[in-house]
Amino acid sequence: MDPNTTETEWGSKAWRLLSEVRSQSPLIQCITNFVSMDIVANTLLSAGASPAMLHAAEELPDFTPRAAALVVNVGTLSPSWLPAMKAAARLCMTLATPWVLDPVAASASAFRLDACRELLKLRPTVVRGNASEIIALSQASAAAQPHTNAASKSLHIVKGVDSVHKSMDAVEAAKLLARTSGAIVAVSGATDIVTDGNRVVGAHNGVAMMQKITATGCSVTALIAAFVAVDKSHALDAAVSALAVFGVAGELGMKMAKGPASLRMHLIDELYGLDESALNSHVNVTSL
Numbered sequence: 001m002d003p004n005t006t007e008t009e010w011g012s013k014a015w016r017l018l019s020e021v022r023s024q025s026p027l028i029q030c031i032t033n034f035v036s037m038d039i040v041a042n043t044l045l046s047a048g049a050s051p052a053m054l055h056a057a058e059e060l061p062d063f064t065p066r067a068a069a070l071v072v073n074v075g076t077l078s079p080s081w082l083p084a085m086k087a088a089a090r091l092c093m094t095l096a097t098p099w100v101l102d103p104v105a106a107s108a109s110a111f112r113l114d115a116c117r118e119l120l121k122l123r124p125t126v127v128r129g130n131a132s133e134i135i136a137l138s139q140a141s142a143a144a145q146p147h148t149n150a151a152s153k154s155l156h157i158v159k160g161v162d163s164v165h166k167s168m169d170a171v172e173a174a175k176l177l178a179r180t181s182g183a184i185v186a187v188s189g190a191t192d193i194v195t196d197g198n199r200v201v202g203a204h205n206g207v208a209m210m211q212k213i214t215a216t217g218c219s220v221t222a223l224i225a226a227f228v229a230v231d232k233s234h235a236l237d238a239a240v241s242a243l244a245v246f247g248v249a250g251e252l253g254m255k256m257a258k259g260p261a262s263l264r265m266h267l268i269d270e271l272y273g274l275d276e277s278a279l280n281s282h283v284n285v286t287s288l
């Protein structure tokens, strides 16, 4: 993080990065779960980025090098998809293209946890999960070998894809995961937490109703990829800004929403229409 960023400067930073996404329209390759494909693509389009949901291994050598960033989301993981996820991540690692891991339901099964740990070795720029996912992954990756006690203890920490922990409960786990993986780690929740293992920043935007729309977490993961794509050397700032921007869109959308379905629509509309004054007055980011 730029150590000079004060709390009042986060609004203008978020605006600058959103403006860059709008002007550069970075190509974001998303290998994401079936549930999330539509809302992730619409979130990226509303923010000004260009989504592409390609996942065939045969296409990666041609396509992945053209992407400005990659998202790998294991939400509906199956054995046939994992090799392509790893191959795309490996290409990004080789090409220094930023990529973001969403470890959905990381500890739901040994297969999924091992897949997440293998993906972590391919040096994601950012890992974004909910609190239960980050706690489970942090415990598992602290274990030196596969199937050690620490890894198996972290199995089944999650109920499913929804968190059973609060984001603030995951601060130490996030810092540890950042240190062991080298990634920026973001934990979504009432306060979104972002850390590089030393600094911890909190983004306090958003509304609780966002949890009642499936794949809002997947969507903000993709938005983080778009923001990192336009500011590769400041991944922590980019992740914080994306989380704050998405949260502000949720707050503004909630003013017109009657429930989750209409919030989904209004959030996407508000993201599309965000302007400088809205971000300056609503972005609420602090050091933790």
Ligand SMILES: Nc1ncnc2c1ncn2[C@@H]1O[C@H](COP(=O)(O)OP(=O)(O)OP(=O)(O)O)[C@@H](O)[C@H]1O
Pocket: 104, 129, 130, 131, 161, 162, 163, 188, 189, 190, 191, 192, 205, 206, 207, 208, 209, 210, 211, 213, 214, 215, 216, 217, 218, 219, 220, 243, 246, 247
């Ligand atoms: N209590 C809350 N108050 C405000 N915003 C919230 C709250 N809980 C979640 N959010 C926001 O909702 C979005 C999704 O976060 P969440 O933690 O629900 O992700 P997730 O569990 O990975 O979701 P999914 O798996 O459905 O994609 C984030 O932008 C987050 O900031």
Ligand SMILES: Cc1ncsc1CCO
Pocket: 033, 035, 036, 075, 076, 104, 161, 214, 215, 217, 218
């Ligand atoms: C509900 C659900 N199941 C697998 S992925 C997903 C989308 C939210 O993560």
Ligand SMILES: [Mg+2]
Pocket: 104, 105, 129, 130, 161, 217, 218
């Ligand atoms: Mg999730």
